[in-house]
Amino acid sequence: MKYRIKFSKFGKMRFIGHLDLLNLFQRAIKRADIPISYSKGFNPHQLISFAIPLPIGMNGYGEYADLNIKDEIEPEYIIKKLNNVMPEGICIINARILDNNEKNCAAALCAADYETDLNYIKKDFNKTIESILFQKEINLEKKGRKKVRIVDIRPLIYDIKVSDTENRKLKFLIATGSKENLKPDLLLEYICKLLDVEYIPYKVNISRNELYRNENNKFVNLFL
Amino acid sequence: MIDEILLQVEKPGRYIGNEINMVSKNPSDVDIRFAFCFPDVYEVGMSHIGLQILYFFFNRRNDTYCERVFAPWTDMEELMRKHNIPLFALETGDSINKFDFVGFTLQYEMSYSNIINMLNLAGISIWSKDRTEDEPIIIAGGPCAYNPEPLADIIDIFYIGEGEVNYDEFLDIYKQYKKQGKSKKEFFERAAKIEGIYIPCFYDVEYKENGEIKEFKRNNINAPKKIKKVIVKELNNVFYPDKQLVPLIETVHDRVTLEVFRGCIRGCRFCQAGYIYRPVREKHSERLINDAKSLVKYSGHEEISLSSLSTGDYREFKELSQGLLEEFSKKNVNIALPSLRIDAFTLELMKKVQEVRKSSLTFAPEAGTQRLRDVINKGITEKEILDGCRLAFEGGWSRVKLYFMVGLPTETEDDLAGIAKLSTKVIEEYYSIPKEKRSKSICVVLSSSCFVPKPFTPFQWEPQDTYEQFLKKQKFVKANLEKKQVKYNYHEVQLSSMEGVLARGDRKVAKAIVKAWELGAKFDGWNEHFKYDIWTKAFEDTGLSMEFYANRKRSYDEILPWDHISIGISKQFFIKEMEKAKKGEITLNCRTECANCGAKCFEGGVCYEVQN
């Protein structure tokens, strides 16, 4: 039986990377004694997969993973059992059974909602942020391993707006996933360039608030 | 601020605490705050079983809060210094310079520069004599504490022996003295009466003109003449945590560790651990299996390892390994086997727990000829190695690792050539097996390390080879290799030479350690950081000779820096062993025949087992 869980990762846990998070979940599942399925072979591993890694330093409030469980158990039970053994900063928010024909969370993912402050820049940024959606194209240099490519990131930005003028907070919805993907850092770096300030990654507090799939050209969160 | 800093360092997970099973207490609810410091990086320290045991041992006391501190990696240190952040404990994030105790575990000599660095980062005075009443008491234990002298002017109190024995009494007395507002000195005088406690400032050393010790004398009647190590008599009744701290980031060993026994029956003459932990004391297999159940349950680890010096000597090994397999094989928990004597039973066991194709077999002959193996009392013969290899090749294994040491006492070119010869014989053994019966390929990995004479071994009087001698010997071994299937790895020579200096150092050496730190020494155990030049300069600048400590032959009647520490084994025994070594005479292991080393005085363990 397949399950999808929605969880948050915040506070101290934002300093933990993706591979470590995977190990943490595997051990938590063991401690919680949830009858997880294992892969076959000499070194079997738990059948668990995440939608997409959350970069170190970011808070995540709408993160997802799919679990393969041997028996049918109440989603509520999974939530309770896992929350009992999780460290502070990881919280299972919801769980549900997946239909047989549903794509796994990584395959379904197409967009993510972010919120961040740019408070350290001490400049008025409303106009700059508002101008972004009016641009036809935004061509940026993207450094690959060998050569530098020019990419147009405009089509990957679905929405962007100021959410708190006083504290210089903004929200944006951008392409995320295996097909099309925009790194929030790239966008923020571009905004800083427009504002003529240096982008200093460790000065900003980014949260990823929700992950979406595409259903008939509408963004629907991965839990629904 | 700290968050911004954490976002700039590699692996911020090293500094956040918050691990599974971390103990949370309100510091204002306790009487004693103890900083348990491991003078190396987080991933190394968290893999250490002693830390796991003592952490829960201290914290089982309601009046004590034991928190952990590791050496911050260089990137973190730089930012901490830049932003004036003093060294902090992971549990509360509080700076440790107001704690009651700052305790270091001394696992290897090359961590000494990190101890100085951590004291300095914490804003604590480096020299014991400079420390005020407000500063923490600095305490240290662990294997290197058996020769405490190189750190004697830095550490206030050494605890010699196993922590479970007397730490309760020690802390009870401290609490009482603290409540009564007594001075550090008053507490030290009282603490010196506890068995196993060594307080260096109560002793003075005088030196001869040639640098040797002339006299080692008490200057305080409360201190004992000799400090005898304390050990747990009956391991089955002693505290062992039912859970383990589970790190949030990958460390060196992420697994449940079972301590099967303490000590070793073998008596290899180069091995300090084999003597300082005597006598052997075992735990029952049922107890170990029960420990394992609870540790797995509360940690979620998927691997169990058995930790002891020569685990194959455990009398209930069959019961334990079969019991663990029965309990855990269906629960997706692996058993990591230690290196074992290869026979039909152990091979069968290994097949069950690991993938033959990917694993390798390890032998540690340590020396290339039977003559030299007898000198060092390494009771393994060429026939046993070759028979073991044969069984392994027939069982499908294709990788064999062989461990050797160069620079052993009495070593000749013959012995070095023997290293290469033995690897050739292993390969010939492989080809002597019919093709259809042996594994598909063969690879022998040969490793040699440099011998470091250690205190409390029969070789404690022996000169260590110089740097140049080691290099020549490594080259010689390499030149003698005949087969292309042999890969030769050798150990960093400079590191072993330095270790040789510090291991048998006296009180004077502290100056050089602090000097080396001033010149930038830190993380010396890490090749990328270790700088030999810094150390040679530090010794020069402080007017000390490295050769005096490492490369000099000592006479039996010289007062050794660690002579006031007693591990229960008499000096006479070590002299006898050294003389037997010279003649190539072996000493049988404790279970075959007691050699009367003196460790019977602890009234337990193998010395009192019914001999069969």
Ligand code: SF4
């Ligand atoms: S007294 Fe005998 S049995 Fe006991 S540790 Fe020494 S040699 Fe071994």
